[in-house]
């Protein structure tokens with residue numbers, strides 16, 4: 001999930017740099033992490049999606065954030081679905097969660113479309129978040145999209 005914001009003015013560049021540094025460090029440590037999302041066709045960069053360890057919870061989350069102009073076309077669901085498949089099939093994870101501010105209904109809808117189930121509320125990074133979860137057995141039992 002996004003750790004706060006929206007950020008304004010000079011803060012935007014600094015927060016973005018921190019986030020990218022965190023993602024790069026995660027790739028170096030684990031060999032997997034968060035990808036850039038590019039549009040087809042054309043390859044324009046439109047956002048981020050991938051897998052991220054949440055040390056505070058001892059879990060791995062799927063996360064996504066896309067440019068506003070692309071919302072509502074199913075891109076987040078498509079990207080996050082690929083990230084879940086990578087997590088279960090390639091990384092070998094047994095369970096993946098997703099976190100959101102409870103009022104972020106658009107993000108929660110993506111989680112539901114991914115077949116994730118409401119798993120209660122947690123406090124993480126000082127934020128009260130709603131948690132959804134998917135285990136590998138349920139993922140494998142999903143009907144094909």
Ligand SMILES: CC(C)(COP(=O)(O)OP(=O)(O)OC[C@H]1O[C@@H](n2cnc3c(N)ncnc32)[C@H](O)[C@@H]1OP(=O)(O)O)[C@@H](O)C(=O)NCCC(=O)NCCS
Nearest residue numbers: 001002064065066071072073074075076077100105107109
């Ligand atoms: C959350 C986000 C990634 C969704 O991206 P997206 O590409 O629009 O997602 P999808 O098109 O795959 O699915 C969106 C779904 O939410 C639904 N939706 C949109 N607004 C909604 C609302 N206010 N309440 C409930 N559902 C809503 C859409 O109708 C769609 O569901 P449907 O396919 O059943 O119609 C995008 O809005 C975003 O980047 N937001 C800012 C960053 C963010 O909040 N990231 C998540 C942090 S937890």
